[in-house]
Amino acid sequence: MAATVPTPQQQIRRRNLSRVLHALSDGGPASRAAIAARIGLTRAAVSTLAEELLRAGLLVELGPGRPDGVGRPGTALALDEAGACGLGAEIGVDGLAVRAVDLRGRTRAHTTLPGAHRASAPDAVLTRLARLLEETTGRLAAQGLRPAGVAVAVPGMVARGSTVVVRAPNLGWPVTDLAEHLGRLRAPLAVDNEANYGALAELRLGGRPPGDDFVHVSAQTGIGAAVVLDGALLRGARGFAGELGHVPVHPEGPPCACGGRGCLEQYAGEEALLRAAGSAPGSGTGRLAARAAAGDTAARAALAAAGAALGIALAGAVNLLDPRTVVLGGALAGLGPWLLPPLERELAARTAAPGGPPEVVVSAAGPGGPLLGAAHSVVRAVLDDPLAPAHLRAAAPAGRVRP
């Protein structure tokens, strides 16, 4: 039993290895002395840690750099742009997408594949996704990269800590374990709701301060949200937190597929929004935005009603959670000009806390957030625990295929 539990010394070493990697990820290439100053360790301790990370293939030496303020110029260290990378995938109602980012956060592969996935069969969709992931892995290998993990964003609910999609109304899938279809990839598989990955992208790319609290609203076809508290995702007891789309807005309103009535999705979901604007089903929010921009009255009225409904549902969330910021992401990001005024009006009128409502901003990552967040989640897992076997395997210099 004692053999499986790391000693306090091992725990401290693992944490310090991770801190060196995060310092380089957050602040860019730096000498050992500069890293030591960033994380509050001695230069000698950082040298020992860096040696181990260089051997593992997670760091590279960039050669003599500029002096760090004082003293001799140090040799700059950087995260290795070869070796381990993060591979993200997104299953959408309108298609598939994959994207790979290296440890420095740069995109190294990005492919989208249109498809009609509403009321689809999981088998067919996942077979195409497995092929797409394999092709991408081949193209990454030619660049000297190997996925340290694969993270798949789905428009549905995923049981906590599992790879099982338990409800995906817009895909029309039964309970589906993605591991059964994507097991050939030979890299650890993670599956999560697209709203959660969208929030991770916002956390990484949106310039949010560390330990931030925010609610990230993410609309693709449905409306989801991710709640980030002290910089960490709130998952809920079973993994189903963040269902903002099913917060009651008008309790006697139209029936919803969830069994309730008057849920937010019945006012601000894509289908309801297009119907209220007199648009054809599936015609997309981009065309709706164009109509609103051209002054179309029906489009503007539909967006105003959706914005007010969002404001009412978010007022409930804000009174319960007291977040610092509300971030509008996904398809809603492009509708900001019409949604924001009524949304902010409702939120201001209904926030009970002194000091008024939190700031509402539009996501920096935009509609591509969930895919990017999925890819980055793998990189983050490597930085958090560089000694995990799968991470070492992907990073191992001996195993690399150099172009």
Next chain:
Amino acid sequence: MAATVPTPQQQIRRRNLSRVLHALSDGGPASRAAIAARIGLTRAAVSTLAEELLRAGLLVELGPGRPDGVGRPGTALALDEAGACGLGAEIGVDGLAVRAVDLRGRTRAHTTLPGAHRASAPDAVLTRLARLLEETTGRLAAQGLRPAGVAVAVPGMVARGSTVVVRAPNLGWPVTDLAEHLGRLRAPLAVDNEANYGALAELRLGGRPPGDDFVHVSAQTGIGAAVVLDGALLRGARGFAGELGHVPVHPEGPPCACGGRGCLEQYAGEEALLRAAGSAPGSGTGRLAARAAAGDTAARAALAAAGAALGIALAGAVNLLDPRTVVLGGALAGLGPWLLPPLERELAARTAAPGGPPEVVVSAAGPGGPLLGAAHSVVRAVLDDPLAPAHLRAAAPAGRVRP
């Protein structure tokens, strides 16, 4: 700079001292060997830690005990029932209350003082509270006890990490720093919303598993809630999380003091509930329960409407947070028989997650929860960090007044 940051070894020692105390708090008196088995340390390590805690006056030897399964009988250790204790206070609309518990969790003092605090002056109320706390401290000293801290539960919003009440509509107070009025106590002062302390009582006494997720609804005059995630209170960016009473239920409903419309408090708050039932303002929920029990139609209709409104607001909270359990506390606990059926009906119909709504239970701590939770929060702070100077001062054997 380095002098103020504990070394990893010091951190580990402090954590282990805390683990020994928590093991005795959770499992009762035990020998050094039994404690070692409970927390996974060696018997020698526990002996060293116990020596330090005995010297500090936080533990006592109970004399030879029964054998722990195998080996020689060990001398049982127990938390010291003299020395440090927790002192809690509650400022209510109808009076003041104080309660002290020792490290073993037993009540050692409990006094209530009726008062009309609606639209009161903070000065007068806090002067009475200071006197009550001083008298109680004197009576505790006669029992050999000294408060390691004072925790005050208030029916209002408290800025995070401060002693400042920033909004207390039912007391009618302006922004008030309790430290300015209660500074003479010479024990660290903590102030928090009564709903948060109510949830701590539920966590300690309600048999909730460690790391539980639940929403604790607490009604005194207003309606508050505390959200407990992974066994810890969610506070929000500014400390104002948990305002369930201001979640919109019927967005076009009656105006609320918060500036919104149709908030939960307008349907299930004490004032609204008594008005809907045709009861006199301030006549109390106890009398309403008696009317409902006697079959009074107006009382039952008012409670049914309040229960449905609670169910709608909680459905929003459940879809956002996915808690394992919803706990009804405070004044609502006594109205369970009439509130629960409509509440559970709405919650079941509106929970989006597969597997249905969380269980709804009535608080084990009842209306006394906030006061008890406040007292226990001080004990918990001692167990969490026994070496804090204020905790050592209260526990110090030399300073004790034995009866």
